[in-house]
Amino acid sequence: MTILSGKDLNKEYVNRDRSVRPLQHVDFELNQGEILGIVGESGSGKSTLLKVISGIEKPDSGKLYHMGKEYTGQGPEKTGKFLQMIFQDAYGSFDPRMSMERSLKEGSDESREEILRVIGEVGLTEGLLGRRPRHLSGGQCQRMSIARALLSHAGVLLCDEITSALDVTTQAQVIKLLMEIRDKERISIVLVSHDLALVSMICDRIMVMKDGIVVDNGETAKVISEPSSDYTRKLLESVITV
């Protein structure tokens, strides 16, 4: 079942005499319980696509649907009911002056017992709830972000380069956690990353973007074995070379 989709999404930023089009006729579909990977180099439009999907930015044209119902133009105050975002900057995603418990409670009416259950589920302990973000490690902070998303009962997680600021061991732990959550809660995940190796390992489907255009889109195995664009081939070659 398609939980989230976008049709013919376009976005253009005009700055004086220069214009950039990070999204050009982008279509996407996300099915329930699926992990969709979006890869591409810096400036390819993948983060802009997440901002548009989440309602942080409005598309210039095109439509967005949640469970078949259009939500184009709705801000994050409304889209937050069905999707949540995990940011690259885990520390920056929490108010530096608030304790973790206060941040987690902010968007949730859940009891303390439920909060404790969820932070246990993401591998954290009660003792961390009283701390401020700067007193947590990057991995702990990212797990707290995931806990916050789970507490909001959103069906979709938008993950924007969530492992790029973490060390290799922590990266693996966070990815494993995401997979577990997906399996257990049947949550759909959009994973934006420049790391094709990581995306090809955990995603059900892959979308490859270049200069705002989707150049490849399909089942992970198919995109990896039969890339339809030169750009994807080059990306794959670079992974193999490394």
Add this chain to the structure above:
Amino acid sequence: MKKKKAKLRKRVIIAVVFAAILVLIATFSGVLAPNDPYATNSELIRQAPSAAYLFGTDNLGRCVFSRVLIGARTTIASTFFLVAVSFLIGIVVGMLCGFYGGIVDDILMRIADLMLAFPQMVVAIAVAGILGGGLGGAMIALGITMWTSFARLARSHTLSIKNEPYITAARLQGKSGLQIMMTHIMPNILEPVLINALTQIGTTMIGISGLSFLGLGVVAPQAEWGSMISEARAYIQIAPWAVLFPAAATVITIVVFNYLGDAVMEYRNAE
């Protein structure tokens, strides 16, 4: 680094102690004043400082020491009130402009630019002249331009944090703009704006005393340092103490509050 921070902390503590002493003196000036600051006595005109009249007497035989103490209340209280009101107006306007942007931002910031295009004292003299004498008029005259510095500072800090991921996260949690401003933006921009308020106390005090000195502030016989200096300068050569002590009180108070503002700012910068 630790040594430097300890030194700066010590500076803050010293400044706070001195500022607190001044505030306490102003608060309890009614009790501390040995004589009635408004009682005139033709037999005590322009008496030099003595044990009975520590700072001497003025042209109407009033106790200068008692008037300096009562004047502290007028000067310090009016300064604090004006800074507090300007701070509140400025922080609210700055947050609204920075967070929402658009036409409201354009209009309010152009008004602020207009206010800042003229020297503050020139605008204050013009406005106070239109409003007539009185402490209220002087405060309005100074406040018209004062809120702009707080608004600009609050706006720039709001702009710098409004796109932080935690603000986006709060929006995704369903928080409204007002809730975000109260819960996330205000607490995070409060400190730099508050430090600016501390550094403004000295300038405001000069402004209020300056307008009173020019006859555009406090009206006689109310005791206020600027008006006391203005009154006594006519006979400065025969009773210099009537000018010297209120002037010294003004200078000391301004130095203490400027020192407090600078000390707090340096300490926070070091942190």
